[in-house]
Amino acid sequence: MAHWSLEDIDWSLFDPSRVTPPMIQVVKAASLVEYNGYDYARYLKQVFRGDDEFQIVIDSWAQEEVQHGAALARWAKLADPNFDFDACFKRFTDGYHLPVEVLQSVRQSRMGELLSRCVVEAGTSQYYTALREISDEPLLQAICAKIAADEFRHYKMFYGHMQRYLETEKVGRFKRLCIAAGRVAESEDDELAYAYYAANTSSEVAYDRKRYMHAYMAGICAFYRPRHIERMTGMIMKAIGLTSNGRLWHIVSALNWKLLQWRLAHS
Numbered sequence: 001m002a003h004w005s006l007e008d009i010d011w012s013l014f015d016p017s018r019v020t021p022p023m024i025q026v027v028k029a030a031s032l033v034e035y036n037g038y039d040y041a042r043y044l045k046q047v048f049r050g051d052d053e054f055q056i057v058i059d060s061w062a063q064e065e066v067q068h069g070a071a072l073a074r075w076a077k078l079a080d081p082n083f084d085f086d087a088c089f090k091r092f093t094d095g096y097h098l099p100v101e102v103l104q105s106v107r108q109s110r111m112g113e114l115l116s117r118c119v120v121e122a123g124t125s126q127y128y129t130a131l132r133e134i135s136d137e138p139l140l141q142a143i144c145a146k147i148a149a150d151e152f153r154h155y156k157m158f159y160g161h162m163q164r165y166l167e168t169e170k171v172g173r174f175k176r177l178c179i180a181a182g183r184v185a186e187s188e189d190d191e192l193a194y195a196y197y198a199a200n201t202s203s204e205v206a207y208d209r210k211r212y213m214h215a216y217m218a219g220i221c222a223f224y225r226p227r228h229i230e231r232m233t234g235m236i237m238k239a240i241g242l243t244s245n246g247r248l249w250h251i252v253s254a255l256n257w258k259l260l261q262w263r264l265a266h267s
Contacts, residue, residue: 003064004146006071011139014078018137024079026131026219027072027140028199031085032092033191035069037062039093042100047113049103054161061154068147075143092198095207096191107179111169114162115176115239116183121155122235129231130223159239176240184236192216217263229257
């Protein structure tokens with residue numbers, strides 16, 4: 001069961017004078033990705049078939065992800081009354097497909113799959129934290145606070161199950177590092193670029209992955225501050241099995257911040 005519902009949000013907080021176009025664009029894209037939670041659940045249920053305990057967790061997680069998408073979509077509709085979420089979501093799912101029929105994780109192991117989910121939840125928890133802190137629109141702040149808390153809780157949930165699988169799969173730190181690095185690299189795959197495209201362009205406009213990934217990155221990179229990158233880096237390092245608050249963490253966090261700034265300068 002979700003920890004909150006759309007009825008728990010005070011929608012009267014919305015202040016259109018504090019909305020900016022880049023904010024609307026990234027929220028629209030995020031609403032499509034989050035609302036696609038049931039497809040992610042189909043994939044995970046295939047990968048973790050036979051694990052009855054985790055099957056229940058997947059259902060609950062997917063429900064919360066879809067609710068995130070619904071909340072963001074409702075905010076986006078207030079910010080842009082012309083936003084047709086249903087049509088945009090159809091465009092997104094027609095053009096971007098998850099491997100829902102596979103019988104094995106694309107990470108080659110269940111532990112690897114759970115580690116990749118930790119990477120994603122570390123990123124999303126800080127993404128929504130950054131969006132809440134950079135925005136002065138009160139309704140979006142309230143929504144992002146709830147979503148960020150959920151995503152952090154999801155991280156802890158996936159991390160706990162990952163530890164369970166580590167007891168039998170015995171994946172070393174170097175292999176875990178490679179899996180995490182691969183999942184971070186996938187943040188520039190078609191999913192986010194296509195979501196941005198589907199949410200913010202006319203159906204008559206052709207999809208250009210490079211163009212829309214640049215547009216998406218330009219929108220989100222400006223939200224982050226060093227503290228968000230530090231927290232995200234620490235969470236990912238913890239999932240890998242590395243010390244998350246030592247010298248290496250400081251070095252990697254600094255490198256990640258420089259990389260983010262480079263992306264922003266070249267978007």
